[in-house]
Amino acid sequence: MASETVTAGQHAVAEHAADHPHGPAYLHHHFDDVEQQRECTSLGMWSFLATEIMMFGGLFFVYSLYRWLYPDAFHIGSHHLNITLGTGNTFVLLFSSLTMAMAVHFATENNPRMTVICLGLTWILGAAFIGIKAVEWTTDYREGLVPGLNWTYYNHEEGLRELANKPIGPQHVMMYFVIYFSMTGLHAIHMIIGLILVGVFMRYAAKGQFNGGNDQPVELMGLYWHFVDIVWVFLFPLLYLIAGFHPGGLGGGAP
Amino acid sequence: MSTTTAETQGLPDPMGIDLQPEIPREHYINTDYSWKSWLFTLDHKRIAILYLVSVTVMFFIGGFGAMIVRLNLLSPHGAIVSPQTYNRMFSMHGVVMVFFFLVPVIPAVLGNFLIPMMLGAKDLAFPQINLLSWYFYIVGALIGTTALTFGGVDTGWTFYAPLSTQFAYGNVAWTIVGAFLAGFSSILTGLNFIITTHRMRAPGLTWFRLPLFVWAHYAASLLQVLATPVLAITLLALLVERLFGVGIFDPKLGGDPVLMQHMFWFYSHPAVYIMILPGMGVISEIITCFSRKPIFGYKFVAFSSLAIAVISFVVWGHHMYMTSQSAFASIVFSFLTFLVAIPSAIKVFNWTATLYKGSIRLETPMLYCLGFIGLFTIGGMTGLHCAALATDLHLHDTYFIIAHFHYIMVGGQVLAFMAGLHFWWPKMTGRMYSEGWGRTAAVLLFIGFNLTFFPQFILGYEGMPRRYPTYAPEFQVLNVMSTAGASILAIAYALPFFYLIWSLKNGPIAGPNPWRATGLEWQTQSPPTTFNFDRIPVVVAGPYMYSPEADEILDAQMAVEVAQLELQRTKAVIAQHHAENEEAGRGV
Numbered sequence: 064m065a066s067e068t069v070t071a072g073q074h075a076v077a078e079h080a081a082d083h084p085h086g087p088a089y090l091h092h093h094f095d096d097v098e099q100q101r102e103c104t105s106l107g108m109w110s111f112l113a114t115e116i117m118m119f120g121g122l123f124f125v126y127s128l129y130r131w132l133y134p135d136a137f138h139i140g141s142h143h144l145n146i147t148l149g150t151g152n153t154f155v156l157l158f159s160s161l162t163m164a165m166a167v168h169f170a171t172e173n174n175p176r177m178t179v180i181c182l183g184l185t186w187i188l189g190a191a192f193i194g195i196k197a198v199e200w201t202t203d204y205r206e207g208l209v210p211g212l213n214w215t216y217y218n219h220e221e222g223l224r225e226l227a228n229k230p231i232g233p234q235h236v237m238m239y240f241v242i243y244f245s246m247t248g249l250h251a252i253h254m255i256i257g258l259i260l261v262g263v264f265m266r267y268a269a270k271g272q273f274n275g276g277n278d279q280p281v282e283l284m285g286l287y288w289h290f291v292d293i294v295w296v297f298l299f300p301l302l303y304l305i306a307g308f309h310p311g312g313l314g315g316g317a318p
Numbered sequence: 319m320s321t322t323t324a325e326t327q328g329l330p331d332p333m334g335i336d337l338q339p340e341i342p343r344e345h346y347i348n349t350d351y352s353w354k355s356w357l358f359t360l361d362h363k364r365i366a367i368l369y370l371v372s373v374t375v376m377f378f379i380g381g382f383g384a385m386i387v388r389l390n391l392l393s394p395h396g397a398i399v400s401p402q403t404y405n406r407m408f409s410m411h412g413v414v415m416v417f418f419f420l421v422p423v424i425p426a427v428l429g430n431f432l433i434p435m436m437l438g439a440k441d442l443a444f445p446q447i448n449l450l451s452w453y454f455y456i457v458g459a460l461i462g463t464t465a466l467t468f469g470g471v472d473t474g475w476t477f478y479a480p481l482s483t484q485f486a487y488g489n490v491a492w493t494i495v496g497a498f499l500a501g502f503s504s505i506l507t508g509l510n511f512i513i514t515t516h517r518m519r520a521p522g523l524t525w526f527r528l529p530l531f532v533w534a535h536y537a538a539s540l541l542q543v544l545a546t547p548v549l550a551i552t553l554l555a556l557l558v559e560r561l562f563g564v565g566i567f568d569p570k571l572g573g574d575p576v577l578m579q580h581m582f583w584f585y586s587h588p589a590v591y592i593m594i595l596p597g598m599g600v601i602s603e604i605i606t607c608f609s610r611k612p613i614f615g616y617k618f619v620a621f622s623s624l625a626i627a628v629i630s631f632v633v634w635g636h637h638m639y640m641t642s643q644s645a646f647a648s649i650v651f652s653f654l655t656f657l658v659a660i661p662s663a664i665k666v667f668n669w670t671a672t673l674y675k676g677s678i679r680l681e682t683p684m685l686y687c688l689g690f691i692g693l694f695t696i697g698g699m700t701g702l703h704c705a706a707l708a709t710d711l712h713l714h715d716t717y718f719i720i721a722h723f724h725y726i727m728v729g730g731q732v733l734a735f736m737a738g739l740h741f742w743w744p745k746m747t748g749r750m751y752s753e754g755w756g757r758t759a760a761v762l763l764f765i766g767f768n769l770t771f772f773p774q775f776i777l778g779y780e781g782m783p784r785r786y787p788t789y790a791p792e793f794q795v796l797n798v799m800s801t802a803g804a805s806i807l808a809i810a811y812a813l814p815f816f817y818l819i820w821s822l823k824n825g826p827i828a829g830p831n832p833w834r835a836t837g838l839e840w841q842t843q844s845p846p847t848t849f850n851f852d853r854i855p856v857v858v859a860g861p862y863m864y865s866p867e868a869d870e871i872l873d874a875q876m877a878v879e880v881a882q883l884e885l886q887r888t889k890a891v892i893a894q895h896h897a898e899n900e901e902a903g904r905g906v
Contacts (some may be wrong), residue, residue: 093440103444114509122551124581
């Protein structure tokens with residue numbers, strides 16, 4: 064019967080039964096085998112990260128245009144950031160990537176205890192990052208440097224002194240801060256989602272769900288975490304370091 | 319035929335034997351009727367039905383906006399509504415039709431239903447994400463339509479700044495949130511299709527054995543995944559600007575409104591191809607089946623989808639010839655735009671060549687298909703006028719543009735959707751619709767569409783600008799013609815709604831393969847079971863193995879199966895008689 068079938072259509076011969084050979088519990092029913100499931104989820108995560116790159120890419124494009132148009136405003140704006148806290152935060156995040164990589168390593172080694180510990184360290188470092196960021200933001204708010212919420216810095220004389228003899232106005236520095244808050248804000252939203260995921264994964268790991276070959280979810284979550292990390296690696300120099308080294312921020316006085 | 323078909327027993331009767339096929343005992347719909355089983359389903363076919371119902375509702379909401387617009391344009395001074403309401407109505411029409419209807423309509427309904435079946439898979443790679451995409455969609459659509467109905471938006475679907483950020487009244491922010499969520503849904507659908515096509519193909523199903531429907535969806539998915547995030551960030555930036563009063567796109571504050579247009583069209587031009595590519599996939603499937611011929615130039619059609627996808631990323635500037643965009647950039651964008659015509663024309667030529675010497679049957683799906691080819695060609699050719707820098711100076715922001723993109727979006731995508739819906743309706747529901755009503759609606763749609771939009775080419779060429787509620791009196795005749803056409807169009811849209819629903823209970827039972835089509839989705843029962851196939855199919859040939867010889871074999875196989883079915887039933891009848899006789903004998 065099979066040979067006639069071939070000539071009459073694309074389809075074919077039924078060969079093996081649809082219910083796959085009994086795989087491990089974490090194998091979803093619609094996949095043939097563990098390998099297919101691993102390939103699918105890994106490709107899915109990478110594709111998702113591609114969409115994230117396009118999304119952040121839009122903001123980087125906005126940044127490029129306005130930095131090209133108003134380099135002085137970006138210079139002045141960048142001076143108001145606290146490089147010490149920014150550098151510290153960069154190291155915090157880089158360390159969290161290390162502990163995340165270790166968590167992935169211990170998950171492949173079927174070591175739930177160490178996986179939980181490393182995920183916990185990652186969580187603490189991630190939360191520390193958000194905490195430091197919150198300190199920076201509240202300082203900005205107090206200084207009147209948050210567009211839309213408290214933008215009063217340039218109503219004062221010291222603010223206006225900064226802009227003296229420059230071909231720009233306060234609105235251009237405001238553009239820098241809009242971009243600064245948009246980019247770090249979107250990044251922080253991703254960090255918070257990451258923290259929730261790490262928290263959930265700690266529970267799962269403690270229950271031993273990643274044992275017996277099911278370590279891939281940890282790896283994928285690690286990919287997400289590293290991605291958010293890498294975004295910061297680009298944000299840090301573009302936002303903090305473009306005005307040269309100035310520990311502690313500008314405070315007062317002209318640059 | 320393979321065992322799958324024999325088991326299902328639903329068969330048409332080519333021999334004229336009076337055998338009624340039966341609806342299979344177990345299929346994806348009757349597994350569970352509770353509302354929970356629908357709202358929490360992970361079955362790609364049920365999610366497709368959820369999408370079908372939701373996009374239909376959206377279509378009628380968007381259509382309502384269009385109706386008010388057309389009625390208002392009956393008179394040069396605006397016949398029925400105030401200019402403000404007019405603005406809100408065309409904005410509602412645009413936003414709903416683009417974000418909540420045209421983008422999801424074919425991928426999320428037909429693609430969701432068919433891609434796993436065409437690949438011989440049990441489901442998409444990520445069923446949960448598929449369901450999540452529907453929730454994103456429905457929440458976005460509800461927020462969007464509520465905002466558009468109560469309060470309204472008068473920016474058009476493009477949300478250009480600073481109009482949308484400073485000057486527009488109404489619910490711009492909420493509408494943007496709705497479009498943003500719909501965008502997420504689109505990303506998730508595209509992502510699912512890409513992974514499924516890469517990793518879930520049945521044994522033997524190589525890339526060049528894939529149906530062109532899958533190729534087209536793959537190309538559209540690449541656009542969905544890579545372009546939509548840029549829309550997301552653009553909408554977020556608009557939202558930030560509107561809510562916090564900052565000036566990312568506000569020239570007063572050093573911003574650049576043209577930047578917003580660049581970012582918006584970086585998504586929204588590829589989005590045009592997100593809307594049309596899946597439609598092209600549908601046409602490739604149906605043209606071959608109703609010509610009983612393999613597609614002409616399979617690889618060309620397949621790669622032209624990818625070529626369209628790639629080129630469409632670098633043509634967005636052709637929406638902005640009239641802005642501060644540099645003349646040199648415009649020249650490059652114009653040249654690249656002309657390039658898109660090549661793969662699009664390849665498709666049209668190859669479909670036409672497929673028809674050549676085919677054994678053509680003019681059934682409902684085929685009528686829609688032929689309509690598609692004609693209207694898409696007109697839409698494409700007039701696109702060249704808009705792509706050329708000099709002619710666009712004259713045509714920009716006139717009704718010529720409106721007519722051009724409606725020929726692509728309605729004449730293209732909507733007709734393709736109708737073609738696909740009719741073609742796969744028996745697969746989705748197990749029932750045939752009324753062929754007579756189907757053909758009537760298809761012909762009415764074609765007539766009504768041309769009567770509505772062809773006059774708009776002339777109006778635009780003569781200088782009638784778009785978006786205005788009033789116009790110069792000399793344009794009235796053509797506007798009345800257009801509105802008359804729109805009323806025919808409305809009937810043509812309403813008809814399928816009724817006869818398709820009627821067919822759910824009363825339509826003749828279709829059997830697994832009423833069109834004698836060759837795709838994998840036809841090798842299983844209609845409606846399919848939850849996991850599509852009883853056994854994983856093994857693919858041994860390319861798609862579209864249509865030929866007179868193959869048809870003869872198909873007919874012979876069907877005849878054999880009908881005979882076997884008849885034999886079974888006769889045996890059953892004899893057995894029953896036997897039993898009755900025995901009982902009667904005992905009684906004596």
